[in-house]
Amino acid sequence: MPIYASLALVIASVFAAGREIYPQQLGVVESTIRSGVTGVFAWFGELALFCWRLARVAFAPPWEGAELIRQMDSIGSKSLPLVALAGAATGIVLSLQTRDTLTQFGARSMLPAVIVFSIVKESGPVITGLIVSGRVGAGIGAEIGSMKVTEQIDAMEASAVDPYKYLVATRVLACIAMLPLLTLAADFCGIFMGWVSNTLVQPISLRLFFETGTKGMEFSDFLPPTFKTTVYGLIIGIIACFQGMRTEGGTEGVGKSTTSAVVLSSLFLILADVVLVRLIQVFYP
Amino acid sequence: MQQDNNPSDIVTENLAKSFGTQKVLSGFNLKVARGETVAVLGRSGTGKSVLLKLLIGLQRPDAGCIQIQGQEITTLDAKPLNEIRKKVGFLFQQGALYDSLTVEENVEFPLRRHTTLSAEEQKNRARELLRSVGMDRDAEKMPSQISGGMQKRVGIARALALDPAIVLLDEPTAGLDPITAAEIGELISHLQQKHKTTSLVVTHDLLGAKRFSNRLLMLDQGKVLFEGGFADLQHSKDPFVIRYLKDAGEG
Numbered sequence: 001m002p003i004y005a006s007l008a009l010v011i012a013s014v015f016a017a018g019r020e021i022y023p024q025q026l027g028v029v030e031s032t033i034r035s036g037v038t039g040v041f042a043w044f045g046e047l048a049l050f051c052w053r054l055a056r057v058a059f060a061p062p063w064e065g066a067e068l069i070r071q072m073d074s075i076g077s078k079s080l081p082l083v084a085l086a087g088a089a090t091g092i093v094l095s096l097q098t099r100d101t102l103t104q105f106g107a108r109s110m111l112p113a114v115i116v117f118s119i120v121k122e123s124g125p126v127i128t129g130l131i132v133s134g135r136v137g138a139g140i141g142a143e144i145g146s147m148k149v150t151e152q153i154d155a156m157e158a159s160a161v162d163p164y165k166y167l168v169a170t171r172v173l174a175c176i177a178m179l180p181l182l183t184l185a186a187d188f189c190g191i192f193m194g195w196v197s198n199t200l201v202q203p204i205s206l207r208l209f210f211e212t213g214t215k216g217m218e219f220s221d222f223l224p225p226t227f228k229t230t231v232y233g234l235i236i237g238i239i240a241c242f243q244g245m246r247t248e249g250g251t252e253g254v255g256k257s258t259t260s261a262v263v264l265s266s267l268f269l270i271l272a273d274v275v276l277v278r279l280i281q282v283f284y285p
Numbered sequence: 286m287q288q289d290n291n292p293s294d295i296v297t298e299n300l301a302k303s304f305g306t307q308k309v310l311s312g313f314n315l316k317v318a319r320g321e322t323v324a325v326l327g328r329s330g331t332g333k334s335v336l337l338k339l340l341i342g343l344q345r346p347d348a349g350c351i352q353i354q355g356q357e358i359t360t361l362d363a364k365p366l367n368e369i370r371k372k373v374g375f376l377f378q379q380g381a382l383y384d385s386l387t388v389e390e391n392v393e394f395p396l397r398r399h400t401t402l403s404a405e406e407q408k409n410r411a412r413e414l415l416r417s418v419g420m421d422r423d424a425e426k427m428p429s430q431i432s433g434g435m436q437k438r439v440g441i442a443r444a445l446a447l448d449p450a451i452v453l454l455d456e457p458t459a460g461l462d463p464i465t466a467a468e469i470g471e472l473i474s475h476l477q478q479k480h481k482t483t484s485l486v487v488t489h490d491l492l493g494a495k496r497f498s499n500r501l502l503m504l505d506q507g508k509v510l511f512e513g514g515f516a517d518l519q520h521s522k523d524p525f526v527i528r529y530l531k532d533a534g535e536g
Contacts, residue, residue: 062398143385146384147383147384150379150381150384151377151378151379151381152381152382152383152384154338154343154377154381155375155377155381155382155383156383157343157370158341158343158370158373158375158377159370159375159394159395159398159399159443160367160368160370160371160395160398160399161394161395161398162363162367
Protein backbone atom coordinates (compact mmCIF):
# COMPACT_ATOMS: atom_id res chain seq x y z
CA MET A 1 0.00 0.00 0.00
CA PRO A 2 2.73 2.57 0.86
CA ILE A 3 4.14 1.93 -2.63
CA TYR A 4 0.81 2.85 -4.27
CA ALA A 5 0.42 5.91 -2.01
CA SER A 6 3.94 7.07 -2.96
CA LEU A 7 3.22 6.49 -6.63
CA ALA A 8 -0.01 8.52 -6.44
CA LEU A 9 1.91 11.28 -4.64
CA VAL A 10 4.59 11.34 -7.34
CA ILE A 11 1.98 11.49 -10.14
CA ALA A 12 0.09 14.29 -8.34
CA SER A 13 3.39 16.22 -7.86
CA VAL A 14 4.31 15.81 -11.53
CA PHE A 15 0.86 17.11 -12.55
CA ALA A 16 1.10 20.03 -10.10
CA ALA A 17 4.55 20.95 -11.39
CA GLY A 18 3.46 20.43 -14.99
CA ARG A 19 0.47 22.70 -14.48
CA GLU A 20 2.90 25.52 -13.56
CA ILE A 21 5.34 24.91 -16.39
CA TYR A 22 3.09 23.67 -19.24
CA PRO A 23 -0.46 24.80 -18.32
CA GLN A 24 -1.88 24.50 -21.85
CA GLN A 25 -0.38 21.13 -22.73
CA LEU A 26 -1.50 19.64 -19.41
CA GLY A 27 -4.99 21.05 -19.96
CA VAL A 28 -5.17 19.11 -23.22
CA VAL A 29 -4.02 15.91 -21.49
CA GLU A 30 -6.55 16.40 -18.70
CA SER A 31 -9.45 17.05 -21.06
CA THR A 32 -8.46 14.03 -23.18
CA ILE A 33 -8.42 11.78 -20.10
CA ARG A 34 -11.71 13.26 -18.88
CA SER A 35 -13.47 12.82 -22.24
CA GLY A 36 -12.06 9.27 -22.50
CA VAL A 37 -13.41 8.29 -19.07
CA THR A 38 -16.76 9.99 -19.76
CA GLY A 39 -16.92 8.20 -23.13
CA VAL A 40 -16.46 4.79 -21.48
CA PHE A 41 -19.24 5.47 -18.95
CA ALA A 42 -21.50 6.86 -21.71
CA TRP A 43 -20.85 3.72 -23.79
CA PHE A 44 -21.87 1.41 -20.95
CA GLY A 45 -24.92 3.60 -20.22
CA GLU A 46 -26.03 3.48 -23.85
CA LEU A 47 -25.41 -0.27 -23.94
CA ALA A 48 -27.63 -0.75 -20.88
CA LEU A 49 -30.44 1.29 -22.50
CA PHE A 50 -30.00 -0.69 -25.72
CA CYS A 51 -30.31 -4.01 -23.82
CA TRP A 52 -33.36 -2.74 -21.94
CA ARG A 53 -35.09 -1.72 -25.18
CA LEU A 54 -34.15 -5.04 -26.77
CA ALA A 55 -35.44 -7.07 -23.80
CA ARG A 56 -38.78 -5.24 -23.97
CA VAL A 57 -39.43 -6.15 -27.60
CA ALA A 58 -37.61 -9.48 -28.00
CA PHE A 59 -40.15 -11.61 -26.17
CA ALA A 60 -43.35 -9.93 -27.35
CA PRO A 61 -45.35 -10.81 -30.48
CA PRO A 62 -45.44 -10.44 -33.47
CA TRP A 63 -42.59 -12.92 -34.04
CA GLU A 64 -40.19 -12.40 -36.92
CA GLY A 65 -39.82 -16.14 -37.63
CA ALA A 66 -38.77 -15.84 -41.28
CA GLU A 67 -36.05 -13.30 -40.50
CA LEU A 68 -34.86 -15.42 -37.53
CA ILE A 69 -34.45 -18.47 -39.77
CA ARG A 70 -32.68 -16.37 -42.41
CA GLN A 71 -30.25 -15.11 -39.77
CA MET A 72 -29.71 -18.61 -38.34
CA ASP A 73 -28.74 -19.72 -41.82
CA SER A 74 -26.51 -16.70 -42.39
CA ILE A 75 -24.82 -16.92 -38.96
CA GLY A 76 -24.87 -20.70 -38.53
CA SER A 77 -24.65 -22.55 -41.83
CA LYS A 78 -22.41 -20.01 -43.51
CA SER A 79 -19.94 -19.96 -40.58
CA LEU A 80 -19.75 -23.75 -40.51
CA PRO A 81 -16.88 -24.26 -43.01
CA LEU A 82 -14.70 -21.65 -41.28
CA VAL A 83 -15.42 -23.00 -37.80
CA ALA A 84 -14.85 -26.60 -38.93
CA LEU A 85 -11.52 -25.64 -40.48
CA ALA A 86 -10.40 -23.77 -37.35
CA GLY A 87 -11.46 -26.71 -35.16
CA ALA A 88 -9.59 -29.16 -37.39
CA ALA A 89 -6.44 -27.03 -37.31
CA THR A 90 -6.64 -26.84 -33.52
CA GLY A 91 -6.91 -30.64 -33.29
CA ILE A 92 -3.86 -31.14 -35.51
CA VAL A 93 -1.77 -28.56 -33.65
CA LEU A 94 -2.70 -30.02 -30.26
CA SER A 95 -1.75 -33.49 -31.46
CA LEU A 96 1.58 -32.31 -32.89
CA GLN A 97 2.61 -30.22 -29.92
CA THR A 98 1.53 -32.38 -27.00
CA ARG A 99 2.88 -35.65 -28.40
CA ASP A 100 6.53 -34.83 -27.66
CA THR A 101 5.81 -33.39 -24.23
CA LEU A 102 3.73 -36.37 -23.19
CA THR A 103 6.37 -38.76 -24.55
CA GLN A 104 9.01 -37.03 -22.39
CA PHE A 105 6.90 -37.75 -19.31
CA GLY A 106 6.08 -41.28 -20.45
CA ALA A 107 2.43 -40.42 -20.77
CA ARG A 108 1.92 -40.85 -24.50
CA SER A 109 -1.15 -42.98 -23.90
CA MET A 110 -2.79 -39.87 -22.45
CA LEU A 111 -2.66 -38.08 -25.83
CA PRO A 112 -6.27 -38.84 -26.86
CA ALA A 113 -7.55 -37.61 -23.49
CA VAL A 114 -5.46 -34.43 -23.69
CA ILE A 115 -6.79 -33.67 -27.18
CA VAL A 116 -10.44 -34.45 -26.37
CA PHE A 117 -10.48 -32.66 -23.01
CA SER A 118 -8.68 -29.54 -24.17
CA ILE A 119 -10.85 -29.23 -27.28
CA VAL A 120 -14.18 -29.89 -25.58
CA LYS A 121 -13.50 -27.85 -22.47
CA GLU A 122 -11.76 -24.80 -23.88
CA SER A 123 -10.24 -24.71 -27.37
CA GLY A 124 -13.42 -25.65 -29.24
CA PRO A 125 -15.71 -23.09 -27.57
CA VAL A 126 -13.19 -20.23 -27.60
CA ILE A 127 -11.99 -20.82 -31.17
CA THR A 128 -15.64 -20.98 -32.33
CA GLY A 129 -16.50 -17.81 -30.41
CA LEU A 130 -13.57 -15.87 -31.85
CA ILE A 131 -14.15 -17.07 -35.42
CA VAL A 132 -17.86 -16.16 -35.21
CA SER A 133 -17.08 -12.84 -33.57
CA GLY A 134 -14.77 -12.03 -36.51
CA ARG A 135 -17.04 -13.19 -39.28
CA VAL A 136 -20.50 -12.48 -37.89
CA GLY A 137 -19.58 -9.50 -35.69
CA ALA A 138 -18.10 -7.71 -38.70
CA GLY A 139 -21.05 -8.69 -40.90
CA ILE A 140 -23.69 -7.49 -38.46
CA GLY A 141 -21.79 -4.32 -37.56
CA ALA A 142 -21.34 -3.38 -41.23
CA GLU A 143 -24.87 -4.33 -42.31
CA ILE A 144 -26.70 -2.50 -39.52
CA GLY A 145 -24.22 0.38 -39.69
CA SER A 146 -24.80 0.93 -43.40
CA MET A 147 -28.56 0.59 -42.88
CA LYS A 148 -28.30 3.31 -40.24
CA VAL A 149 -26.38 5.80 -42.39
CA THR A 150 -28.59 5.23 -45.44
CA GLU A 151 -31.76 5.84 -43.35
CA GLN A 152 -33.03 2.26 -43.82
CA ILE A 153 -33.47 1.96 -40.04
CA ASP A 154 -35.51 5.19 -40.05
CA ALA A 155 -37.53 3.85 -42.99
CA MET A 156 -38.28 0.71 -40.98
CA GLU A 157 -39.48 2.77 -38.02
CA ALA A 158 -41.53 4.96 -40.36
CA SER A 159 -43.20 1.74 -41.60
CA ALA A 160 -44.23 1.02 -37.98
CA VAL A 161 -41.77 -1.88 -37.74
CA ASP A 162 -39.50 -1.89 -34.68
CA PRO A 163 -35.89 -2.34 -35.89
CA TYR A 164 -34.95 -3.66 -32.44
CA LYS A 165 -37.35 -6.53 -32.99
CA TYR A 166 -36.80 -7.12 -36.72
CA LEU A 167 -33.05 -6.54 -36.94
CA VAL A 168 -31.53 -6.79 -33.48
CA ALA A 169 -33.58 -9.47 -31.67
CA THR A 170 -33.41 -11.87 -34.62
CA ARG A 171 -29.64 -11.54 -34.95
CA VAL A 172 -28.98 -11.86 -31.22
CA LEU A 173 -31.26 -14.93 -30.92
CA ALA A 174 -29.66 -16.50 -34.00
CA CYS A 175 -26.17 -15.98 -32.50
CA ILE A 176 -27.30 -17.52 -29.18
CA ALA A 177 -28.85 -20.54 -30.92
CA MET A 178 -26.05 -21.16 -33.40
CA LEU A 179 -22.94 -20.86 -31.23
CA PRO A 180 -23.39 -24.18 -29.35
CA LEU A 181 -24.11 -26.00 -32.61
CA LEU A 182 -21.04 -24.52 -34.27
CA THR A 183 -19.02 -25.43 -31.18
CA LEU A 184 -20.12 -29.05 -31.54
CA ALA A 185 -18.95 -28.95 -35.16
CA ALA A 186 -15.58 -27.46 -34.13
CA ASP A 187 -15.21 -30.08 -31.36
CA PHE A 188 -15.97 -32.91 -33.75
CA CYS A 189 -13.56 -31.66 -36.43
CA GLY A 190 -10.85 -30.98 -33.83
CA ILE A 191 -11.10 -34.46 -32.30
CA PHE A 192 -11.32 -36.14 -35.68
CA MET A 193 -8.28 -34.32 -37.10
CA GLY A 194 -6.45 -34.90 -33.80
CA TRP A 195 -6.99 -38.58 -34.40
CA VAL A 196 -5.91 -38.33 -38.06
CA SER A 197 -2.74 -36.51 -37.04
CA ASN A 198 -2.09 -39.01 -34.28
CA THR A 199 -2.81 -42.08 -36.35
CA LEU A 200 -0.36 -41.02 -39.08
CA VAL A 201 2.45 -41.32 -36.53
CA GLN A 202 1.07 -44.12 -34.40
CA PRO A 203 -1.87 -45.99 -35.99
CA ILE A 204 -4.88 -46.22 -33.69
CA SER A 205 -8.53 -46.89 -34.52
CA LEU A 206 -10.92 -43.96 -34.26
CA ARG A 207 -13.10 -45.90 -31.88
CA LEU A 208 -10.20 -46.68 -29.52
CA PHE A 209 -8.98 -43.08 -29.76
CA PHE A 210 -12.41 -41.78 -28.88
CA GLU A 211 -12.99 -44.29 -26.09
CA THR A 212 -9.60 -43.55 -24.52
CA GLY A 213 -10.14 -39.84 -24.97
CA THR A 214 -13.56 -39.72 -23.36
CA LYS A 215 -12.73 -42.16 -20.56
CA GLY A 216 -13.46 -40.39 -17.31
CA MET A 217 -15.35 -37.63 -19.08
CA GLU A 218 -18.71 -36.76 -17.58
CA PHE A 219 -21.58 -34.72 -18.92
CA SER A 220 -20.46 -31.91 -16.64
CA ASP A 221 -17.18 -31.83 -18.60
CA PHE A 222 -19.02 -31.55 -21.88
CA LEU A 223 -22.34 -29.68 -21.46
CA PRO A 224 -21.34 -26.54 -19.50
CA PRO A 225 -18.40 -25.65 -21.79
CA THR A 226 -20.58 -26.20 -24.87
CA PHE A 227 -23.51 -24.23 -23.53
CA LYS A 228 -21.36 -21.40 -22.21
CA THR A 229 -21.08 -20.43 -25.88
CA THR A 230 -24.70 -19.18 -25.71
CA VAL A 231 -23.22 -16.35 -23.62
CA TYR A 232 -20.61 -15.78 -26.35
CA GLY A 233 -23.48 -15.63 -28.86
CA LEU A 234 -25.30 -13.11 -26.69
CA ILE A 235 -22.16 -10.97 -26.43
CA ILE A 236 -21.37 -11.11 -30.16
CA GLY A 237 -24.99 -10.38 -31.17
CA ILE A 238 -25.52 -7.52 -28.74
CA ILE A 239 -22.15 -5.79 -29.21
CA ALA A 240 -22.26 -6.06 -33.02
CA CYS A 241 -25.87 -4.80 -33.25
CA PHE A 242 -25.19 -2.05 -30.70
CA GLN A 243 -22.12 -0.78 -32.55
CA GLY A 244 -24.08 -0.95 -35.81
CA MET A 245 -27.06 0.95 -34.42
CA ARG A 246 -24.91 3.79 -33.04
CA THR A 247 -23.11 4.33 -36.36
CA GLU A 248 -22.71 7.95 -37.38
CA GLY A 249 -20.82 9.72 -40.13
CA GLY A 250 -21.30 7.91 -43.43
CA THR A 251 -19.04 5.20 -44.78
CA GLU A 252 -16.19 6.14 -42.43
CA GLY A 253 -18.58 5.56 -39.54
CA VAL A 254 -19.55 2.16 -40.94
CA GLY A 255 -15.86 1.20 -41.05
CA LYS A 256 -15.39 2.24 -37.43
CA SER A 257 -18.52 0.34 -36.34
CA THR A 258 -17.36 -2.79 -38.10
CA THR A 259 -13.92 -2.67 -36.51
CA SER A 260 -15.26 -1.89 -33.05
CA ALA A 261 -17.90 -4.62 -33.34
CA VAL A 262 -15.18 -7.23 -33.91
CA VAL A 263 -12.66 -5.85 -31.42
CA LEU A 264 -15.14 -5.30 -28.58
CA SER A 265 -17.07 -8.54 -29.04
CA SER A 266 -13.78 -10.55 -29.09
CA LEU A 267 -12.52 -8.68 -26.02
CA PHE A 268 -15.73 -9.15 -24.02
CA LEU A 269 -15.90 -12.78 -25.15
CA ILE A 270 -12.44 -13.50 -23.70
CA LEU A 271 -13.26 -11.64 -20.48
CA ALA A 272 -16.57 -13.53 -20.20
CA ASP A 273 -14.67 -16.79 -20.73
CA VAL A 274 -12.59 -16.15 -17.61
CA VAL A 275 -15.75 -15.61 -15.54
CA LEU A 276 -17.60 -18.54 -17.11
CA VAL A 277 -14.74 -20.99 -16.59
CA ARG A 278 -14.60 -20.00 -12.92
CA LEU A 279 -18.38 -20.31 -12.57
CA ILE A 280 -18.33 -23.77 -14.18
CA GLN A 281 -15.61 -24.80 -11.72
CA VAL A 282 -17.75 -23.57 -8.82
CA PHE A 283 -20.99 -25.23 -9.94
CA TYR A 284 -19.44 -28.42 -11.40
CA PRO A 285 -16.41 -29.04 -9.19
CA MET B 286 -57.78 28.12 -40.21
CA GLN B 287 -59.26 24.82 -39.17
CA GLN B 288 -62.85 24.38 -40.16
CA ASP B 289 -65.25 21.78 -38.81
CA ASN B 290 -66.09 20.42 -42.26
CA ASN B 291 -62.43 20.20 -43.22
CA PRO B 292 -60.31 19.32 -40.19
CA SER B 293 -56.53 19.60 -40.21
CA ASP B 294 -54.61 16.36 -40.64
CA ILE B 295 -51.30 17.91 -39.61
CA VAL B 296 -50.97 20.63 -36.98
CA THR B 297 -47.78 21.89 -35.35
CA GLU B 298 -47.62 24.61 -32.72
CA ASN B 299 -44.49 26.44 -31.59
CA LEU B 300 -42.33 23.57 -32.75
CA ALA B 301 -38.65 23.90 -31.87
CA LYS B 302 -35.71 21.65 -32.67
CA SER B 303 -32.00 22.25 -32.24
CA PHE B 304 -28.92 20.15 -32.81
CA GLY B 305 -26.31 21.41 -30.35
CA THR B 306 -26.18 25.15 -30.78
CA GLN B 307 -27.78 25.05 -34.24
CA LYS B 308 -31.45 25.99 -34.18
CA VAL B 309 -33.18 24.09 -36.98
CA LEU B 310 -36.79 24.98 -36.21
CA SER B 311 -38.05 27.61 -33.83
CA GLY B 312 -41.64 28.64 -33.09
CA PHE B 313 -42.79 26.71 -36.14
CA ASN B 314 -46.55 26.63 -36.78
CA LEU B 315 -48.22 24.66 -39.55
CA LYS B 316 -51.70 23.47 -40.43
CA VAL B 317 -52.39 21.17 -43.34
CA ALA B 318 -56.09 20.54 -44.02
CA ARG B 319 -57.37 17.08 -44.94
CA GLY B 320 -56.83 16.42 -48.64
CA GLU B 321 -54.55 19.41 -49.07
CA THR B 322 -51.10 19.27 -50.70
CA VAL B 323 -48.57 21.66 -49.24
CA ALA B 324 -45.10 22.13 -50.72
CA VAL B 325 -42.30 23.16 -48.37
CA LEU B 326 -39.55 25.17 -50.04
CA GLY B 327 -36.34 26.64 -48.74
CA ARG B 328 -32.58 26.43 -48.91
CA SER B 329 -30.78 23.22 -48.06
CA GLY B 330 -30.16 22.79 -44.34
CA THR B 331 -33.14 24.87 -43.22
CA GLY B 332 -34.85 22.03 -41.37
CA LYS B 333 -37.27 20.77 -44.03
CA SER B 334 -36.28 17.10 -43.73
CA VAL B 335 -36.12 17.42 -39.93
CA LEU B 336 -39.70 18.74 -40.01
CA LEU B 337 -40.88 15.58 -41.81
CA LYS B 338 -39.01 13.33 -39.36
CA LEU B 339 -40.58 15.19 -36.44
CA LEU B 340 -44.05 14.70 -37.94
CA ILE B 341 -43.63 10.91 -37.94
CA GLY B 342 -41.91 10.69 -34.56
CA LEU B 343 -38.48 9.67 -35.86
CA GLN B 344 -37.11 12.61 -33.93
CA ARG B 345 -38.56 14.31 -30.84
CA PRO B 346 -38.98 18.09 -30.77
CA ASP B 347 -37.33 20.18 -28.05
CA ALA B 348 -40.61 22.06 -27.56
CA GLY B 349 -44.03 22.43 -29.12
CA CYS B 350 -46.91 20.18 -30.17
CA ILE B 351 -47.53 17.96 -33.20
CA GLN B 352 -51.00 16.63 -33.94
CA ILE B 353 -51.61 14.03 -36.64
CA GLN B 354 -55.32 13.61 -37.38
CA GLY B 355 -56.09 15.30 -34.07
CA GLN B 356 -53.80 13.10 -31.98
CA GLU B 357 -50.83 14.57 -30.14
CA ILE B 358 -47.80 12.44 -31.06
CA THR B 359 -44.95 14.02 -29.09
CA THR B 360 -45.98 12.21 -25.89
CA LEU B 361 -46.99 8.88 -27.43
CA ASP B 362 -45.36 5.55 -26.58
CA ALA B 363 -44.03 3.25 -29.31
CA LYS B 364 -47.22 1.23 -29.78
CA PRO B 365 -49.76 4.05 -30.31
CA LEU B 366 -47.12 5.94 -32.32
CA ASN B 367 -46.84 2.95 -34.65
CA GLU B 368 -50.62 3.05 -35.16
CA ILE B 369 -50.24 6.66 -36.34
CA ARG B 370 -47.28 5.70 -38.54
CA LYS B 371 -49.43 3.14 -40.37
CA LYS B 372 -51.62 6.03 -41.56
CA VAL B 373 -48.61 7.99 -42.83
CA GLY B 374 -46.53 7.16 -45.92
CA PHE B 375 -42.97 8.49 -45.90
CA LEU B 376 -40.57 8.91 -48.79
CA PHE B 377 -36.95 9.45 -47.75
CA GLN B 378 -34.67 11.79 -49.65
CA GLN B 379 -32.45 8.94 -50.92
CA GLY B 380 -35.24 6.37 -51.16
CA ALA B 381 -33.88 4.34 -48.19
CA LEU B 382 -34.83 1.02 -49.79
CA TYR B 383 -33.85 -2.11 -47.85
CA ASP B 384 -30.87 -3.29 -49.83
CA SER B 385 -31.17 -6.95 -48.79
CA LEU B 386 -34.68 -7.16 -50.31
CA THR B 387 -35.79 -7.01 -53.94
CA VAL B 388 -37.76 -4.05 -55.26
CA GLU B 389 -41.01 -6.00 -54.90
CA GLU B 390 -40.16 -7.24 -51.39
CA ASN B 391 -39.47 -3.64 -50.40
CA VAL B 392 -43.03 -2.68 -51.33
CA GLU B 393 -44.41 -5.84 -49.71
CA PHE B 394 -42.53 -5.17 -46.46
CA PRO B 395 -45.22 -2.99 -44.79
CA LEU B 396 -48.03 -5.11 -46.33
CA ARG B 397 -46.60 -8.30 -44.82
CA ARG B 398 -46.57 -6.81 -41.36
CA HIS B 399 -49.66 -4.67 -41.17
CA THR B 400 -52.29 -6.31 -43.37
CA THR B 401 -54.13 -9.62 -43.41
CA LEU B 402 -53.67 -9.98 -47.18
CA SER B 403 -52.60 -13.38 -48.49
CA ALA B 404 -49.15 -13.74 -50.06
CA GLU B 405 -50.75 -13.64 -53.52
CA GLU B 406 -52.74 -10.50 -52.70
CA GLN B 407 -49.63 -8.82 -51.28
CA LYS B 408 -47.77 -9.61 -54.48
CA ASN B 409 -50.59 -8.25 -56.64
CA ARG B 410 -50.84 -5.10 -54.55
CA ALA B 411 -47.07 -4.58 -54.73
CA ARG B 412 -47.13 -5.08 -58.53
CA GLU B 413 -50.02 -2.63 -58.87
CA LEU B 414 -48.15 0.01 -56.84
CA LEU B 415 -44.96 -0.58 -58.83
CA ARG B 416 -46.95 -0.25 -62.06
CA SER B 417 -48.33 3.10 -60.87
CA VAL B 418 -44.74 4.43 -60.59
CA GLY B 419 -43.57 2.66 -63.77
CA MET B 420 -41.34 0.15 -61.98
CA ASP B 421 -43.22 -3.14 -62.43
CA ARG B 422 -40.68 -4.45 -64.94
CA ASP B 423 -37.89 -4.15 -62.37
CA ALA B 424 -39.75 -5.87 -59.52
CA GLU B 425 -37.26 -8.72 -59.19
CA LYS B 426 -34.16 -6.49 -59.16
CA MET B 427 -32.20 -5.55 -56.07
CA PRO B 428 -32.06 -1.83 -55.15
CA SER B 429 -28.36 -1.72 -56.05
CA GLN B 430 -29.23 -2.73 -59.62
CA ILE B 431 -31.49 0.26 -60.30
CA SER B 432 -30.71 3.98 -60.63
CA GLY B 433 -31.23 6.61 -57.92
CA GLY B 434 -34.33 7.98 -59.65
CA MET B 435 -35.80 4.49 -59.93
CA GLN B 436 -35.08 3.89 -56.24
CA LYS B 437 -37.04 7.02 -55.45
CA ARG B 438 -40.02 5.80 -57.48
CA VAL B 439 -39.93 2.47 -55.62
CA GLY B 440 -39.72 4.48 -52.38
CA ILE B 441 -42.94 6.27 -53.38
CA ALA B 442 -44.63 2.92 -54.12
CA ARG B 443 -43.55 1.64 -50.68
CA ALA B 444 -44.80 4.83 -49.00
CA LEU B 445 -48.24 4.27 -50.59
CA ALA B 446 -48.42 0.55 -49.77
CA LEU B 447 -50.75 0.86 -46.79
CA ASP B 448 -53.07 3.39 -48.50
CA PRO B 449 -52.00 6.15 -46.13
CA ALA B 450 -54.23 9.10 -45.31
CA ILE B 451 -51.16 11.33 -45.16
CA VAL B 452 -48.00 11.23 -47.24
CA LEU B 453 -44.76 12.98 -46.38
CA LEU B 454 -42.42 13.22 -49.34
CA ASP B 455 -38.83 14.38 -48.98
CA GLU B 456 -37.67 15.73 -52.32
CA PRO B 457 -39.60 13.30 -54.53
CA THR B 458 -38.37 14.81 -57.78
CA ALA B 459 -34.77 15.70 -56.91
CA GLY B 460 -32.23 14.02 -59.16
CA LEU B 461 -34.84 12.89 -61.67
CA ASP B 462 -35.04 13.76 -65.34
CA PRO B 463 -37.73 16.37 -66.20
CA ILE B 464 -40.09 13.76 -67.67
CA THR B 465 -39.94 11.43 -64.67
CA ALA B 466 -40.15 14.45 -62.33
CA ALA B 467 -43.33 15.55 -64.12
CA GLU B 468 -44.73 12.01 -63.86
CA ILE B 469 -44.07 11.96 -60.12
CA GLY B 470 -45.74 15.37 -59.86
CA GLU B 471 -48.77 13.96 -61.69
CA LEU B 472 -48.81 10.97 -59.36
CA ILE B 473 -48.92 13.29 -56.33
CA SER B 474 -51.78 15.29 -57.93
CA HIS B 475 -53.56 12.02 -58.74
CA LEU B 476 -53.28 10.89 -55.11
CA GLN B 477 -54.81 14.11 -53.95
CA GLN B 478 -57.67 13.96 -56.43
CA LYS B 479 -58.48 10.26 -56.22
CA HIS B 480 -57.77 9.34 -52.62
CA LYS B 481 -58.01 12.81 -51.02
CA THR B 482 -54.60 12.15 -49.49
CA THR B 483 -53.07 14.89 -47.40
CA SER B 484 -49.54 15.56 -48.62
CA LEU B 485 -46.60 17.53 -47.31
CA VAL B 486 -43.89 17.67 -49.94
CA VAL B 487 -40.41 19.01 -49.31
CA THR B 488 -39.02 20.09 -52.66
CA HIS B 489 -36.67 22.36 -54.53
CA ASP B 490 -38.69 21.86 -57.70
CA LEU B 491 -40.61 25.13 -57.89
CA LEU B 492 -42.28 24.23 -61.17
CA GLY B 493 -43.45 20.88 -59.80
CA ALA B 494 -44.65 22.51 -56.58
CA LYS B 495 -46.66 24.99 -58.64
CA ARG B 496 -48.34 22.08 -60.44
CA PHE B 497 -49.16 19.69 -57.63
CA SER B 498 -49.53 21.80 -54.49
CA ASN B 499 -52.46 23.83 -53.18
CA ARG B 500 -50.24 25.92 -50.99
CA LEU B 501 -46.56 26.77 -50.66
CA LEU B 502 -44.53 27.27 -47.54
CA MET B 503 -41.09 28.81 -47.56
CA LEU B 504 -38.72 28.15 -44.67
CA ASP B 505 -35.64 30.08 -43.74
CA GLN B 506 -33.59 29.77 -40.56
CA GLY B 507 -36.21 27.59 -38.89
CA LYS B 508 -39.13 29.94 -39.43
CA VAL B 509 -41.92 30.24 -41.99
CA LEU B 510 -41.02 33.11 -44.26
CA PHE B 511 -43.93 32.81 -46.64
CA GLU B 512 -47.21 30.90 -46.77
CA GLY B 513 -49.73 31.05 -49.60
CA GLY B 514 -50.43 30.27 -53.24
CA PHE B 515 -47.93 30.45 -56.09
CA ALA B 516 -49.31 33.78 -57.33
CA ASP B 517 -48.88 35.30 -53.86
CA LEU B 518 -45.32 33.97 -53.76
CA GLN B 519 -44.52 35.77 -57.00
CA HIS B 520 -45.79 39.04 -55.53
CA SER B 521 -43.96 38.65 -52.23
CA LYS B 522 -41.78 41.62 -51.25
CA ASP B 523 -39.57 39.55 -48.97
CA PRO B 524 -35.96 39.86 -50.21
CA PHE B 525 -35.24 36.15 -49.56
CA VAL B 526 -38.33 35.06 -51.53
CA ILE B 527 -37.47 37.43 -54.39
CA ARG B 528 -33.92 36.08 -54.54
CA TYR B 529 -35.14 32.46 -54.33
CA LEU B 530 -37.57 32.98 -57.22
CA LYS B 531 -34.98 34.83 -59.26
CA ASP B 532 -32.38 32.09 -58.80
CA ALA B 533 -35.01 29.44 -59.60
CA GLY B 534 -35.83 31.29 -62.82
CA GLU B 535 -39.35 32.19 -61.72
CA GLY B 536 -38.72 35.76 -60.66
